[in-house]
Amino acid sequence: MPYLSIALLLVAWLSLWVGSVHVSVPGGLIDFVSGVVSEKAIIVGEIRLPRTLIALFVGAALGMSGAALQGLLRNPLVEPGLVGASQGAALGAAAVFYFGLFAAAGSLAITLAGLIGAFVALLLMLALSGTGRPSLVILAGLAISTIAGAALAVVLNFAPNPYAMQELVFWLLGSVSNRGLDSLYVLAPALLVGGVIILSQRRLLAALGLGEQVAASMGLAVNRGSRLVVLGTAILVGASVSVAGNIGFVGLIVPHLLRPFTKYRPDQLLIPSALAGAILVCSADIFVRLLPYGQELKLGVLTSLLGAPLFIWLVVKESRRWL
Amino acid sequence: MALIATQSLTVDTRLHAVSMQLQRGEVVGLIGPNGAGKSTLLKTLAGLEDYSGEIRIENNLFESYSSSERARMVGLQPQLVDSTWPISVEEVVALGRTPWHDRDEVAIQQAMQMAGITEFSQRTIDHLSGGERARVWLARVLAGQPQALLVDEPVANLDIHYQLSVMNVLKDYAANNNGVIVALHDLSLAARYCDKLCLLKSAECVAQGSPTEVLTESLLHSVYEVEVDVDLNRQPPVVLPR
Numbered sequence: 001m002p003y004l005s006i007a008l009l010l011v012a013w014l015s016l017w018v019g020s021v022h023v024s025v026p027g028g029l030i031d032f033v034s035g036v037v038s039e040k041a042i043i044v045g046e047i048r049l050p051r052t053l054i055a056l057f058v059g060a061a062l063g064m065s066g067a068a069l070q071g072l073l074r075n076p077l078v079e080p081g082l083v084g085a086s087q088g089a090a091l092g093a094a095a096v097f098y099f100g101l102f103a104a105a106g107s108l109a110i111t112l113a114g115l116i117g118a119f120v121a122l123l124l125m126l127a128l129s130g131t132g133r134p135s136l137v138i139l140a141g142l143a144i145s146t147i148a149g150a151a152l153a154v155v156l157n158f159a160p161n162p163y164a165m166q167e168l169v170f171w172l173l174g175s176v177s178n179r180g181l182d183s184l185y186v187l188a189p190a191l192l193v194g195g196v197i198i199l200s201q202r203r204l205l206a207a208l209g210l211g212e213q214v215a216a217s218m219g220l221a222v223n224r225g226s227r228l229v230v231l232g233t234a235i236l237v238g239a240s241v242s243v244a245g246n247i248g249f250v251g252l253i254v255p256h257l258l259r260p261f262t263k264y265r266p267d268q269l270l271i272p273s274a275l276a277g278a279i280l281v282c283s284a285d286i287f288v289r290l291l292p293y294g295q296e297l298k299l300g301v302l303t304s305l306l307g308a309p310l311f312i313w314l315v316v317k318e319s320r321r322w323l
Numbered sequence: 324m325a326l327i328a329t330q331s332l333t334v335d336t337r338l339h340a341v342s343m344q345l346q347r348g349e350v351v352g353l354i355g356p357n358g359a360g361k362s363t364l365l366k367t368l369a370g371l372e373d374y375s376g377e378i379r380i381e382n383n384l385f386e387s388y389s390s391s392e393r394a395r396m397v398g399l400q401p402q403l404v405d406s407t408w409p410i411s412v413e414e415v416v417a418l419g420r421t422p423w424h425d426r427d428e429v430a431i432q433q434a435m436q437m438a439g440i441t442e443f444s445q446r447t448i449d450h451l452s453g454g455e456r457a458r459v460w461l462a463r464v465l466a467g468q469p470q471a472l473l474v475d476e477p478v479a480n481l482d483i484h485y486q487l488s489v490m491n492v493l494k495d496y497a498a499n500n501n502g503v504i505v506a507l508h509d510l511s512l513a514a515r516y517c518d519k520l521c522l523l524k525s526a527e528c529v530a531q532g533s534p535t536e537v538l539t540e541s542l543l544h545s546v547y548e549v550e551v552d553v554d555l556n557r558q559p560p561v562v563l564p565r
Contacts, residue, residue, distance in 0.1 A: 074407035213401040217369040218421040219394030264408040
C-alpha cells in the first residue's frame with residue numbers, strides 16, 4: 001500500500017507535467033490556486049489538472065468495483081464490463097444524450113442515468129444467474145451486455161443527426177480528455193459514497209469466500225450485504241462511465257494482479273485495487289498523450305487493447321485448471 | 324437448563340414437529356437416511372432457515388438474539404465447504420472470528436491446536452488433502468468459540484484415521500462445558516462418540532435417547548429398510564448392515 005501511494009503521487013505529477021507545452025507544475029498549480037491568470041495556470045490548472053484527477057478517480061472507481069464484484073461473485077474473471085454494468089451505464093447515459101431524459105437534473109442527468117443503468121444491469125444479472133456460480137455469472141453477464149448493446153445500437157441507429165452519433169460513439173470509446181472540473185463534482189462524491197458502501201461490507205466479502213452458508217451462519221446479512229455491494233459497484237461504475245465512457249478491463253486486470261500481494265483476501269484487495277486502478281488509468285492516459293499528434297487514440301481503446309490479451313491468458317489458465 | 328431446546332420445530336416440508344434438546348457437555352448425534360432432514364435441522368438451528376415452532380438458546384427465544392449474538396453462541400460447519408480463494412490456513416481460521424468483529428490471535432491459535440493443524444497454518448488451503456481441509460473447516464468454527472457447535476457430516480470422505488481424529492476433537496470440545504450436535508452417516512461412530520442420538524426419517528424425529536435406546540435392530544430396520552447387526556457391548560461398538 002505505501003508503494004502504491006507513492007506510485008500514485010508520481011504518476012499524478014507526471015500527468016500534470018506531460019504535454020505538448022512544457023510548463024512548471026508547481027508554478028502553474030500555485031498560480032491556479034491563488035487565482036493568478038497566467039499561461040501556466042491555465043495549462044496546468046484548467047487543462048491537465050481536471051484530466052489527471054478524472055483519470056485517477058475513474059481508475060480508482062473501476063479498480064475498486066472490479067475487486068468488489070470479484071469478491072461478491074467469488075469469481076476472478078468478473079469485471080464491470082463483463083457482467084453488463086458498463087453497458088448498462090452506457091445505455092442509460094446514451095439515452096440521456098438522445099432522449100434528453102432527466103432534463104431537470106442538468107449536468108447530473110448523464111450520471112444519474114448511468115448509475116441507474118448500471119444498477120439495473122447488475123440486478124438483472126444477479127436475478128438471472130441466481131447464485132455466484134462462475135459459469136452462470138459469465139453467461140448472465142453476457143446476456144445482459146448483449147441486450148444493453150442491442151439497445152445501444154438502436155439508440156445509435158436512430159440518432160438525430162450524424163454529429164450526435166459521432167459524439168456518442170467517441171464518448172463511448174472512453175476518454176478523460178476535455179472534461180471540465182465540474183465532472184469531479186459527480187465523480188468525487190460517487191467514489192466516496194460507493195467506496196464507503198463497499199468497504200462497509202468487507203467482512204461479508206471475506207466470509208463469502210467460504211460460501212453463503214458459512215457467511216450467513218457467522219451472523220452476516222448475506223442478501224442485504226450483497227445488494228449493498230451491487231449498489232456501491234453501480235454507483236462507482238455508473239459515475240465513471242457517465243464521465244469517461246467505457247474504459248474496459250481495468251476492473252479485471254487490477255484486482256487480479258494485486259491479489260497475490262494481499263494474500264488473496266478479497267477484503268484487503270479493495271483499497272489497493274482503487275489505488276492501482278487510478279495509477280493504471282492515469283498512466284494509460286499519459287501514454288495516449290505521448291503518442292504522435294494526430295487522431296487521438298481513445299483511452300478506452302488502449303485499455304481494451306492491453307486488457308483483452310490478459311483476459312485470454314486468464315481464460316486459458318482457468319481452463320487448464322479444470323483439465 | 325438446556326443449551327439448545329426445540330419445540331415442534333417445523334421447516335416447510337423438510338422438517339416436521341421436531342422437539343429435541345442439547346445439554347452442555349453433550350454430543351448429540353443426528354442420524355437417519357439421506358434427505359431425512361439432518362442438514363435442515365442444523366441449518367435451522369444456525370439461523371439459516373425460516374421455521375415455525377420454537378427454538379430456545381439457554382432458555383431465551385431464538386429471535387431475542389441479534390444475528391451476531393446468535394452466531395457467537397451457535398457455530399455451524401456446513402456439509403460442503405470450499406474456499407474460493409487460495410488463502411492460508413490461518414486466514415481461513417481467522418474468518419471464524421467474524422461474529423466477534425475481531426481477530427483474537429489466542430482463540431485462533433487455540434482452535435488450530437485443537438484441530439491439530441498448527442503445523443501447516445501457513446500453507447494455502449488449495450494445497451491440502453481432503454482430511455487436512457476437513458480439520459481446517461472445523462478449526463474455523465472452533466475459532467468462533469461457539470457454546471453450541473453444529474457439524475454436518477464432518478467425517479464423510481475421510482479415512483479412518485481422520486474420522487477418529489475429527490470425532491475426538493468434537494468430543495473434547497463438548498467436554499469443555501460446550502454442546503455439540505453432529506450429523507453422521509456412520510452408525511458405529513455415532514454409537515461410539517454420541518451421548519444421545521436423534522433418529523430422523525422423512526422430516527420427523529422417530530426416536531431419540533441414548534445409543535442403546537435408539538440403535539436397535541428393529542428400529543434401524545424400519546428406518547433404513549435394511550437388516551442391521553448391532554453390537555453395542557463390544558468396544559468400540561459396531562453397527563453394520565447385514
